Amino acid sequence: MITILVCVSPRETTALGAFVGISGQRPTGTRATGQRVNALLTQPHNNIMNRNKGSKANQWQDHYTRRAQKENYPARSVYKLAEIQQKHRIIAKGDRVLDLGCAPGSWLKYAAEQTGPGGTVLGVDLTPVTERLPSNVRTLVGDIHQLRANAAEAIGQGFQVVLSDMAPSTTGDRFGDGVRSFELCQAALAVADELLQPGGRFVCKIFQSEDFKAFCDQVKSRFDRMHIFKPQSSRKASREIFIIGLGKK
Ligand SMILES: C[S@@+](CC[C@H](N)C(=O)[O-])C[C@H]1O[C@@H](n2cnc3c(N)ncnc32)[C@H](O)[C@@H]1O
Numbered sequence: 310m311i312t313i314l315v316c317v318s319p320r321e322t323t324a325l326g327a328f329v330g331i332s333g334q335r336p337t338g339t340r341a342t343g344q345r346v347n348a349l350l351t352q353p354h355n356n357i358m359n360r361n362k363g364s365k366a367n368q369w370q371d372h373y374t375r376r377a378q379k380e381n382y383p384a385r386s387v388y389k390l391a392e393i394q395q396k397h398r399i400i401a402k403g404d405r406v407l408d409l410g411c412a413p414g415s416w417l418k419y420a421a422e423q424t425g426p427g428g429t430v431l432g433v434d435l436t437p438v439t440e441r442l443p444s445n446v447r448t449l450v451g452d453i454h455q456l457r458a459n460a461a462e463a464i465g466q467g468f469q470v471v472l473s474d475m476a477p478s479t480t481g482d483r484f485g486d487g488v489r490s491f492e493l494c495q496a497a498l499a500v501a502d503e504l505l506q507p508g509g510r511f512v513c514k515i516f517q518s519e520d521f522k523a524f525c526d527q528v529k530s531r532f533d534r535m536h537i538f539k540p541q542s543s544r545k546a547s548r549e550i551f552i553i554g555l556g557k558k
Contacts, residue, residue, distance in 0.1 A: 373542055377415065383440045386474060387415035388542035389551070390512075397536065397553055399510045400424060400470055407468045407504060408432040409453055409497050410475030410514075414440035420472065421446050431464060453496045460503050468504050473497035473513040476549070487518025487548075494524050494552075501557070502531065511554035518548070528554045 373385035380387075393399060400406060400423035411417050411432025420430045421443040432438060432448040433456055442448075449456075449464065453475060456463055475497060477489035494515045501511045511532065515524055529535040533556030543549055 370544070382415040382418060383413040384415040385542070387419050389540040390416050390419050390472070390474075392540040392542060393512055393538055393551060393553065394419075394423060396538065397510075397555065399472075399512055399553070400428075403427040404469040405467060406430045406470040406472065407464070407500070409471065409473040409500065410434055410493070411448060412436040412438050414438040414442060414448075416472060416474055417442055417446050417448070420470075431468075433464075453493065453500065457496050457499050460500050464504070466504050467506055468509060469506055470510050471497065471501040471505050471512075476514060476516075483548075484518070487516050487520065490514075490516035491518060491520040491524060498524075498527060498531070501554075505557050507557055509557040511552075511557070513552045513554075514549050515552055516548045517550055521550075525552060528552050531558055532556055533558065 370385070373388055377383070377385040377387055400420055402423075402425045404424045405428060406420045406424060408416050408420060408430060409432075412434035413436075414432070417430055417432045417438065418440065421428070424430060424445070426443070426445055428445060430446045432446065433451060433453060434448065435450070435452055437450050438448045473494065475493040477486060477493060479486045494513050497513050498511070501509070505511060511528065513524075513528070515521060525535060525537065532554030534554070536553040536555070538551045538553055540551070
């Protein structure tokens with residue numbers, strides 16, 4: 310039997326009897342301005358590569374991690390979404406956004422800043438989000454594969470944006486990790502098929518593998534335009550890359 314948990318705060322949960330946990334969080338009382346969003350993107354990062362401490366990859370990670378801490382985001386992945394937003398304008402004011410693989414919550418926070426209080430952001434993850442988020446953000450605790458089966462029933466339709474930053478726990482087995490990433494992308498696309506409005510936008514992280522082209526083709530067939538995007542804030546050595554679908558048919 311699957312159980313629905315409704316969380317009225319990150320620490321309180323009530324069993325309801327179906328899919329996943331839903332969590333509403335208190336307002337943080339502050340919201341980033343457009344100026345701050347631009348600041349997210351314009352801070353220089355070139356100089357970090359010249360320091361003579363640790364590996365370049367570690368310096369890179371440390372730089373973005375420190376910056377995320379300073380700017381009150383729970384993860385450095387926020388800068389990848391910020392770059393995508395700057396280039397492709399995925400999220401508009403008032404949008405309804407679904408964020409798959411949302412923990413620890415930096416994309417949720419950034420997306421809520423982009424929609425403004427007139428929009429809503431719903432996140433889903435295996436792991437509960439404990440970060441304090443604006444009042445227009447809700448989170449569900451659950452597995453995307455379960456959500457896929459009854460998505461509309463569990464969370465409703467009519468999203469303008471579906472984001473997926475989901476990643477499998479990596480094992481170092483490039484082939485296996487690639488297969489698991491592809492499976493998560495398939496699940497994200499199935500959810501987008503069901504819940505995204507015509508004209509809607511889709512962003513999905515994938516580990517490049519043999520299935521990469523097949524996934525690009527699937528996105529191409531469902532959207533007016535498909536883009537492949539590697540953010541600067543994503544390590545060059547990482548096989549992650551983002552597929553963007555614009556204008557759902
Ligand atoms: C890179 S993290 C996401 C970071 C997030 N975008 C942020 O900025 O805070 C990837 C997330 O995918 C989630 N995930 C992996 N498999 C999942 C699944 N089957 N269903 C739901 N979430 C999943 C993981 O629990 C993890 O929190």
